[in-house]
Amino acid sequence: MSTLEIRDLHVDVANPDESAEPIHILDGVDLTVNSGETHAIMGPNGSGKSTLSYAIAGHPKYEVTSGSITLDGENVLEMSVDERARAGLFLAMQYPVEVPGVSMSNFLRTAATAVRGEAPKLRHWVKEVKGAMTDLGIEQAFAERSVNEGFSGGEKKRHEILQLALLHPKIAILDETDSGLDVDALRVVSEGVNRYRDQDNGGVLLITHYTRILRYIKPDFVHVFVGGRIVESGGPELADELEASGYERFTAKAQA
Ligand SMILES: Nc1ncnc2c1ncn2[C@@H]1O[C@H](COP(=O)(O)OP(=O)(O)O)[C@@H](O)[C@H]1O
Ligand SMILES: [Mg+2]
Numbered sequence: 001m002s003t004l005e006i007r008d009l010h011v012d013v014a015n016p017d018e019s020a021e022p023i024h025i026l027d028g029v030d031l032t033v034n035s036g037e038t039h040a041i042m043g044p045n046g047s048g049k050s051t052l053s054y055a056i057a058g059h060p061k062y063e064v065t066s067g068s069i070t071l072d073g074e075n076v077l078e079m080s081v082d083e084r085a086r087a088g089l090f091l092a093m094q095y096p097v098e099v100p101g102v103s104m105s106n107f108l109r110t111a112a113t114a115v116r117g118e119a120p121k122l123r124h125w126v127k128e129v130k131g132a133m134t135d136l137g138i139e140q141a142f143a144e145r146s147v148n149e150g151f152s153g154g155e156k157k158r159h160e161i162l163q164l165a166l167l168h169p170k171i172a173i174l175d176e177t178d179s180g181l182d183v184d185a186l187r188v189v190s191e192g193v194n195r196y197r198d199q200d201n202g203g204v205l206l207i208t209h210y211t212r213i214l215r216y217i218k219p220d221f222v223h224v225f226v227g228g229r230i231v232e233s234g235g236p237e238l239a240d241e242l243e244a245s246g247y248e249r250f251t252a253k254a255q256a
Helices: 049-057 081-087 104-116 122-137 142-145 153-167 185-198 236-245 248-255
Strands: 003-013 023-034 038-042 062-071 087-093 099-103 170-175 203-208 219-228 229-234
Touching: 003 049, 023 038, 023 142, 023 203, 023 229, 038 081, 038 236, 049 062, 049 081, 049 087, 049 170, 049 203, 081 087, 081 099, 081 104, 087 153, 099 104, 104 142, 104 153, 104 248, 122 142, 122 153, 122 185, 153 185, 170 219, 185 203, 203 229, 219 236, 219 248, 229 236
Parallel strands: 038 203, 038 219, 087 170, 170 203
Antiparallel strands: 003 023, 003 062, 219 229
C-alpha cells in the first residue's frame, strides 16, 4: 500500500521574459492518492493541471515555492527526476517527446533497468514486452522504431501506457492521455490503465478535461481544478455535473 500526499502546494514557472517575475500557477493544492484508487482531476485549459503533473515529476522549470509532496512519507521534492521514477512515480505526458535514434525496445529496456535496479532477464523481458504490446494493440514492428518519432497522437498515447504496463509504478499520473484518441484507441488505452490499477494495485491520478474517458476508467474521486487549485471534490457524480453544466459554476467560485 502506497500513498502520494500533496499538501498546500504552490508552484511558480519561470517567466519566458527572464527579466520578469516568475508566474505563480499552483495556488495551494491538497491531494492524497492511495494504491488502488483512481482520482480524476478535471479542469479547464490553463488551470494548471499539467503544472501539477510536472511538479510531481520534477520538471526543472517548475519551482515549488511552498508546500510538500511525499510518497510513503519520503520527501519527493528532495529527489531528482530519476529518483522519483525509482521511488515509484510515473508520468504519462500530455505531449510525449520524440527521441530520434533511440529505438523503443532500447528505451523500454533501459527504463526498466533503471527503475528495477537491474537489467530484466532477456527471455522474460522479450515475452513481457510482446505481451504488453499485444494487449495495447501495438504492432511488434514498433519496437524497432525511434521513440515517438512520426507516431500519430494515438500511437504516442499507447506508447505511454506501454511504459506504464512495463514499469509497474506505485502511482501513475496520466496527463490528458485521452486527448486526440479515437474511440477504439480510447478503449484500448483505458483497458491498459484498468489493468494497471487492478493487477498492480496502482494509484491513478487521471488528468483530463473531458468526461468521455470516465466511461471507461471509473474514478473513485473527482476533483474540479480551477485557478491552480482544487475547488471541489466528490465522487463520480461530480463528473456527471460537469458533463451537463460545464465548468462555469466552478470558475465563478474560483474568482470569488
Ligand atoms: N513553461 C511555461 N512558461 C510560461 N507559462 C507557462 C508554462 N507552463 C505553464 N504556463 C502557464 O501556466 C498556466 C497553466 O498551464 P498548464 O499547467 O499547462 O495548464 P493545463 O494543463 O490545465 O491546461 C497557463 O496559463 C500556462 O500558459
Ligand atoms: Mg495540460
